[in-house]
Amino acid sequence: MKTGVQIVDYVEQGRSLYIQLKVVDAETGTTVEGEVRFLGELLYGELVHEKKSPLTDTARIETIAYLKAHFGR
Structure with a gap:
């Protein structure tokens, strides 16, 4: 994982x-702060939204995978 995720x-x-988090996008070198929400197994929030996220696709996908693994959802 190249993306840095800090809860x-x-x-x-x-x-x-x-969840309040900071994400360091390795491709752009930018740090983005935001909030996401699990509702049951579904993850919502602008940071992980396919079209609204300020993150690159790689960083967004790695962030989703990290959060699902970390919280077991």
């Missing part, structure tokens, strides 16, 4: 899990 904070409320 700043998270809170679980029922089936929802809100």
Whole structure:
């Protein structure tokens, strides 16, 4: 994984899990901060949205894989 993902904070409320994170996109060298949310097994948020994400496709996909593995969802 070339993308750096740092979990700043998270809170679980029922089936929802809100995650504050920082992502370092290795391809562009930029750091992006934002929030994503798991609702059950589904992951939502602008950082991981296919068309709205400020991350490159590689960084976005690696971030999704990391979060799913880290939180077991």
